[in-house]
Amino acid sequence: MATRAQHNQLTAMPHGGSPVTAVQPAERCFMLAWSWLRPPATDGLVAVLDSEVSTSWADQVLAHAERGSVVWAVTAAQAERYGRATLERPGVRAVSLAPAAAEPQRVGAALQVASYLARVRSGGLAPTRPYLTSPDRPAATPDDLIRIPHLVTMRAADEATADAVV
Numbered sequence: 555m556a557t558r559a560q561h562n563q564l565t566a567m568p569h570g571g572s573p574v575t576a577v578q579p580a581e582r583c584f585m586l587a588w589s590w591l592r593p594p595a596t597d598g599l600v601a602v603l604d605s606e607v608s609t610s611w612a613d614q615v616l617a618h619a620e621r622g623s624v625v626w627a628v629t630a631a632q633a634e635r636y637g638r639a640t641l642e643r644p645g646v647r648a649v650s651l652a653p654a655a656a657e658p659q660r661v662g663a664a665l666q667v668a669s670y671l672a673r674v675r676s677g678g679l680a681p682t683r684p685y686l687t688s689p690d691r692p693a694a695t696p697d698d699l700i701r702i703p704h705l706v707t708m709r710a711a712d713e714a715t716a717d718a719v720v
Contacts, residue, residue: 589617590624591614596628597653598627599637601627601640601648601650602646603624603625603646603647604647606645607644611643612626613626626652627640640686641683646684648665648684649684649686650686650688651664651688651689652689653689657689661689663689664688671685672685
């Protein structure tokens with residue numbers, strides 16, 4: 555909370571013009587990018603795993619590096635329930651639903667948002683709890699889940715930006 559003196563400094567009117575407020579710039583602009591193998595054209599999810607975790611439960615490894623892996627798994631009709639169960643697997647850092655009709659770039663951006671949420675909500679420490687996101691609103695939500703939309707800025711390869719809900 556700002557003191558009155560700090561507030562007056564933040565809203566000072568330079569050269570008799572309009573009030574200026576100091577606002578925090580957006581912390582993150584998410585890239586619309588997909589640099590991994592293309593996921594299969596069926597409903598599934600993508601997950602980021604720690605490097606030492608087995609990928610045997612996944613249907614396809616999309617990328618593997620010394621820092622971790624990106625995997626894809628089929629979800630069938632219960633995508634959100636399967637996504638939530640995936641969050642409980644050891645070594646999972648982030649998960650995004652990957653509907654068959656979704657553009658891979660939007661799935662990648664949703665996965666970035668899930669990673670970002672885990673980092674931010676852990677207080678800047680190592681992420682302790684993974685998050686589940688989706689590039690689009692899923693058709694149905696199980697009764698015991700709550701959907702929280704996040705308005706984020708997306709940047710395409712051509713540097714064009716747009717706001718999107720993840």
